[in-house]
Amino acid sequence: MLRFATVRNSQLDNEDSTLRQAMFDHLNRLLLATQAEFLPFRVINTFEFHGQRISLIVQSGIRKVAGFSGALTIRTTFTPPSAVPPYVDDVGSDGLVHYKYRGEDEGHSDNRALRYAMEMGLPLAYFVGIARGTYLPIYPVYVEAEDRSRHEFAIAVDEHLHGLDLGSIDDFQREYRTGMTKIRLHQPSFRSRVLHAYNSTCAICRLHHSELLDAAHILPDGHPRGAPIVPNGITLCKLHHAAFDRNLLGIRPDFIVEVRSELLREIDGPMLQHGLKEMNGTELVLPRERASHPDKDRLEERYEEFQSGK
Numbered sequence: 001m002l003r004f005a006t007v008r009n010s011q012l013d014n015e016d017s018t019l020r021q022a023m024f025d026h027l028n029r030l031l032l033a034t035q036a037e038f039l040p041f042r043v044i045n046t047f048e049f050h051g052q053r054i055s056l057i058v059q060s061g062i063r064k065v066a067g068f069s070g071a072l073t074i075r076t077t078f079t080p081p082s083a084v085p086p087y088v089d090d091v092g093s094d095g096l097v098h099y100k101y102r103g104e105d106e107g108h109s110d111n112r113a114l115r116y117a118m119e120m121g122l123p124l125a126y127f128v129g130i131a132r133g134t135y136l137p138i139y140p141v142y143v144e145a146e147d148r149s150r151h152e153f154a155i156a157v158d159e160h161l162h163g164l165d166l167g168s169i170d171d172f173q174r175e176y177r178t179g180m181t182k183i184r185l186h187q188p189s190f191r192s193r194v195l196h197a198y199n200s201t202c203a204i205c206r207l208h209h210s211e212l213l214d215a216a217h218i219l220p221d222g223h224p225r226g227a228p229i230v231p232n233g234i235t236l237c238k239l240h241h242a243a244f245d246r247n248l249l250g251i252r253p254d255f256i257v258e259v260r261s262e263l264l265r266e267i268d269g270p271m272l273q274h275g276l277k278e279m280n281g282t283e284l285v286l287p288r289e290r291a292s293h294p295d296k297d298r299l300e301e302r303y304e305e306f307q308s309g310k
């Protein structure tokens, strides 16, 4: 049942919303200053409120600050490069992400803090682990519902998903909500995992500007082996991503770049010459971590498609 703030605790609620706003300002400042999408937890945890350091990410997952009733943040730990992160499969029939209780006890103080945030409609920050010690911050998110039998809460990862009727949901609404969850959580987390693995550098031309980079799928989303895992991704700049998608260039399973022969015969300006033709025969710049390298079987399947398009 929904509970509302009373006059008695309005002072507390004021302080609560000041704390949350200060946290969002802190995150905005960090992302703006670094021009990054993901941050090391040490940087995220430099948050100060009234001169006091407050860790925003904690080991246990749910962050509740002493003196405040509602949870402030939640966290999902990182997944190894070749595994699908748990939240990808944890989207419920309501289109929201389902977040497990801390432990088995619904009365645990952390679970109570999330329940309180749900009842009061409080905005939280969600930190999604994309590599060891590195997080993608998503905010504001809201706790929308609780399923006590499954020991989980339903999280809206976008304001457009907040406060919607969860009782009767038709196929259209389910599709819309699932789509929003993908846009706000799944796509950015895949992108962050792949960019982080490649140190935010185009694997073909070494361009090192994340605003000009994409996480390209080797096999597309929807393909039986098109899972959103790092070995099915390559960090490419916008030009090389588009050229790869349209089979103007291919990547051999031995990581050598091949430019389509018609293109090699063309003569045009510097972008064609340096940006594309000169990439022919070069080797991909691979992630340091072997587990993050592009999967050769997937590359082979994709390369066959490139060849057949020649």
Ligand SMILES: [Zn+2]
Binding pocket: 202, 203, 204, 205, 206, 207, 236, 237, 238, 239, 240
């Ligand atoms: Zn490039």
